[in-house]
Amino acid sequence: MKLLLVNPNVTGAIAEVMAAEARRSASPGTEIEVALAGFGTLYIENRVEAAIAAHAVLDVLAEKGAGCHAAIVAAFGDPGVFAAKELMEIPVVGVSEAAFLFAYTQGKRYSIVCLTERLRAWYMECAEEHGLSGRMASARAIPVAVPDITTAKADLVAELTEQCRLAVEQDGAEVVILGGGPTAGLAREIADRVPVPLIDPVACAVKLAESLVNLELRPPEKGSFARPSPKPARGLSPALAKLIDRG
Amino acid sequence: MKLLLVNPNVTGAIAEVMAAEARRSASPGTEIEVALAGFGTLYIENRVEAAIAAHAVLDVLAEKGAGCHAAIVAAFGDPGVFAAKELMEIPVVGVSEAAFLFAYTQGKRYSIVCLTERLRAWYMECAEEHGLSGRMASARAIPVAVPDITTAKADLVAELTEQCRLAVEQDGAEVVILGGGPTAGLAREIADRVPVPLIDPVACAVKLAESLVNLELRPPEKGSFARPSPKPARGLSPALAKLIDRG
Amino acid sequence: MKLLLVNPNVTGAIAEVMAAEARRSASPGTEIEVALAGFGTLYIENRVEAAIAAHAVLDVLAEKGAGCHAAIVAAFGDPGVFAAKELMEIPVVGVSEAAFLFAYTQGKRYSIVCLTERLRAWYMECAEEHGLSGRMASARAIPVAVPDITTAKADLVAELTEQCRLAVEQDGAEVVILGGGPTAGLAREIADRVPVPLIDPVACAVKLAESLVNLELRPPEKGSFARPSPKPARGLSPALAKLIDRG
Amino acid sequence: MKLLLVNPNVTGAIAEVMAAEARRSASPGTEIEVALAGFGTLYIENRVEAAIAAHAVLDVLAEKGAGCHAAIVAAFGDPGVFAAKELMEIPVVGVSEAAFLFAYTQGKRYSIVCLTERLRAWYMECAEEHGLSGRMASARAIPVAVPDITTAKADLVAELTEQCRLAVEQDGAEVVILGGGPTAGLAREIADRVPVPLIDPVACAVKLAESLVNLELRPPEKGSFARPSPKPARGLSPALAKLIDRG
Amino acid sequence: MKLLLVNPNVTGAIAEVMAAEARRSASPGTEIEVALAGFGTLYIENRVEAAIAAHAVLDVLAEKGAGCHAAIVAAFGDPGVFAAKELMEIPVVGVSEAAFLFAYTQGKRYSIVCLTERLRAWYMECAEEHGLSGRMASARAIPVAVPDITTAKADLVAELTEQCRLAVEQDGAEVVILGGGPTAGLAREIADRVPVPLIDPVACAVKLAESLVNLELRPPEKGSFARPSPKPARGLSPALAKLIDRG
């Protein structure tokens, strides 16, 4: 099967970090196709950037989704993921959504560890939107500045590991999610240094997307995720306009 | 003072309905300036359209916000309103936000009455995002199709009034919000036909925006609504790119 | 318009502090009339004093409400405010209610800073009664005794400012409410020393009351805030007895 | 032991109905002393009347509490019960509080059945104040007017029984509380006509008060129920003023 | 009346500690009969042991319940208590359930203090199952190992008292529950060293069971606590099999 991994920011290096972990986690026969947002910022940290990214995700899906069996919105925070589920006929999952769901199988309370303070509010709101914040113990950021987001995973491994440990010891986390695209793949590297299960959102999203493809659930005809009626649009990319104004 | 009323869809006729009510509700000396989204759909009903509208709202604010004392995101559902609060130095309020807040002063349970079934999910999610869904009694749509959204207020007054009454009698609503831009101004027309206070979101947003301008609250330097650090952006409108990458 | 500011305790000096801020915040043409509780304690800090104050507030409203366009229950904690909304035909708002509602427009989590430890429980219960405790980050009291409640605002400015800062740094508050009548007006004085918006409950209550007067919402005929049926009463002040046993 | 049953309204006939059930439920050696509110209304149905009653309850307790081992606030809705717990050195329980607590032992969802529509809001708010509304299935009132509140128990037995049954069948109640002083004692009469446990609030309050007396829990020195510091009061009854301004 | 105190573990010494407190708390005429689990572990600390204990409790009740007026599940955590309520015709209460309910009468927030860290998760889940976790301030364990669980009450009195104090000072507890069978009876010993009411779960369970026997509530015929229809069972003890497959 073919999974479309949509990177909602415009930085190819982050997309490659995530794609590498996605390929490591994929089952035999699963192909990962990567697509970058056509507009937006280098790295998404706040509601402004996430709002723009949501639109960009829909654009990418409209243009590149055809021929894929499922899509992954690959920025922790899941910009536009509910709109994408509504828009597309194939399953769409967010990396946060997948991380939260697998975290629920591992313990009663989870924490998120991420790179910058600013991300925390967005991540907490994302958990609320998914209805999965009830078991969040904390969202922790490392207390140092990130010199280069594309190499943060290697540069800041000690700081991130320390926050994982503190989440367990001080916040009572029974499972820890490493939130954020740039740290994809880190969980398997530091698993033996943290005393509880460590969740890699990209790996989880690949397993969730594969599972949904295999389950072959029927798409909704009713409810708020049924595909909307066609409607004329103005000023959108041709692919997105066509998908919204099907006909 | 000057208030910028941002219509997040591309339909001028709906903007005019809202602007008329905004001007009726404004205090002496308050000027209402109207701006339309530069891209999007004719009328916002679902998460896809709301996601695109959120980006469009930021675009409009970046281009037209200068010189205004406050801004109103004028589609019930408040697309992009939290991002807009983060982006702008002036107060930004959503019409839903204002309606919910004033509804809280009038009763213990409120209902929303709106034009189409599809809007209900979006409106309920909006109330959740504001942390103001705890007192929602119901969200009701009229059970007939809307032939022309721009004249719906006049065409469907009986159906809307009936849903308001049912919200009181069957759902226990102690206050009813008439949700949706096209019905702005209807509350004052049918107030005597509904036995509880009727909330007009546009009117409330004008009073809330005026109040915030008068209160002169200081903008946040800390927390998730402090203005984000500048960051290079790609593919955005010049005004929005400039505001995001200040410098 | 004429707003009746009801001070639920019997201390005129506190009423004057609040009245001064109310007048500073009022729009041109708004007149502030002040009334003191006819019985009760010097300063309300606990449920016993608040219960007595609730009765006293109804008494004052019955006696002085005629001719006013709206009333403000002016003790943080809002003693009797829901009963007052039920009793009166004019809009009645509490200073806590107003503070919470405006706080919701400024950030995702608010803290209350107040003068004495004992007040915290009452203030937290007040937020719950309004259905607005979901976003409370903390309620903090200064850790020193208050020698004179009527001059506390001037005497304890450093201690209060410090608690505001701690609410932001330690509790994650994105907006801070200065709770309590004796500190009315302090927010504007120390706004530049706290890095998030500072809410003055009296100022907010004035804007909220003015807005409600301008919105001219119809009073409820149904629901729990519709005026109760007349009923004989015994042992009450003539004005209150008359209002309860209308006829 | 001696239990003081405080009737927060001014109607002796209702107090007698409750006292009779209290005496039927009391253990050997428990004496029930009855006291009426010194001021207020004939029957409490709304927030206005409950606010006045809360003050009246404190007054009665201050005057009659000495020499009693515990007190019962005997109007469903528990006017002033939290203030009373704070004020008194003896245990104070509300009839609602007792009913909710015993209901929790009998099923996962409870309903309240009461005499008038207006009572429902007050009763639901009471459950919220106690933190015991999470398992409420419904609050139902009989759909007919109550000609005489003092004989309602006998006059309306069929209507009350029917609502109990509907609470089970339509609302999923697993236990039903007969709310309201005038129906005290009815539960034992109609128990065989309702297919789930029926809770009599007065009976429960007697058992709860007796239990608390026997448990001899130490009174709090810290927290919001520790007795408040003495404070001068104005315009109160001598007994209440003395209790508040101990010294 | 005769109360059956079921000790869900297999350690007679713990049962004796609890029985002693039960007898101290019982009213004149109440007889306490003690029964031990027929299988299980020495002391219950986790979900594995609690799951086995739940079955064991049902077994004991089936064998020893006849002739008793009520039963007490006497391990904090209440293993099997909801199943037991469903199975038995007599009232069944858990010691946790009783402790939570009485704690609700004493303050707005309660803490649990217990012997081992591992117990905390189980105790918190128990409060959630009862729908009574909303007012929990914290669950604290002493920070030292327990050398001998049967003498822990005497050996660790200082450590337990210290955690009670910390619950008040640091967590805001207004009432503290001493959780766990081995510490039954300790509350009355250290009451004067903790500044808030101290709850003994066994004592509360005795008062609750006595009250329920006296209230003579009718058993449910409908709802999830009505006795299940008979059903063949395999591999169970004769007494339990007979009770499940009545006939």
Add this chain to the structure above:
Amino acid sequence: MKLLLVNPNVTGAIAEVMAAEARRSASPGTEIEVALAGFGTLYIENRVEAAIAAHAVLDVLAEKGAGCHAAIVAAFGDPGVFAAKELMEIPVVGVSEAAFLFAYTQGKRYSIVCLTERLRAWYMECAEEHGLSGRMASARAIPVAVPDITTAKADLVAELTEQCRLAVEQDGAEVVILGGGPTAGLAREIADRVPVPLIDPVACAVKLAESLVNLELRPPEKGSFARPSPKPARGLSPALAKLIDRG
């Protein structure tokens, strides 16, 4: 990989229905091994039967778990699943847990449709225990008796389909879970007769278990799911006693 499907009741025919769906849903290379409870009832419907089943599940896992890569607790209601996660070193998932998690990816509100009224309470409590009840729209049972539980899937297809439709139309479900072992495999048969995604718990559990095996998460050393310390046990099966008292 080898998955152990544990049927918590003693009816082989139900196990076979579930095993068939498990095998249909399994990926190539996944082997399904089936094990029956050694004791218990024919079909689990209430808390009594579920409590006994929880013990039986631990027994089966202790005896048959060795050599398996993951285990599935295969009765909707997940008896003993949290204890099983604690006890075992391999991943353990419940069919309810899996159904809820996949339902969260498909819509904002889910309903459960099941065979008997009595199951509803257990299923709702199961969702609460998983922290996944926040999005439950309803739990519906068919309104007719089930003549033979082992052939219910074929006999009652029309009644079950009708309840699925009603869940969508009346309760607002956006996704429906067919709860209960005997109906495993039905979802794929009636998917085209229900207008929203239909969830088969057994199929979901297989995908979830496979995913967890592939993710190779490290087991917890801390928190409430770390394996408990060894402890002597009495009266248990040799395999379970050995696993609890490792050494």
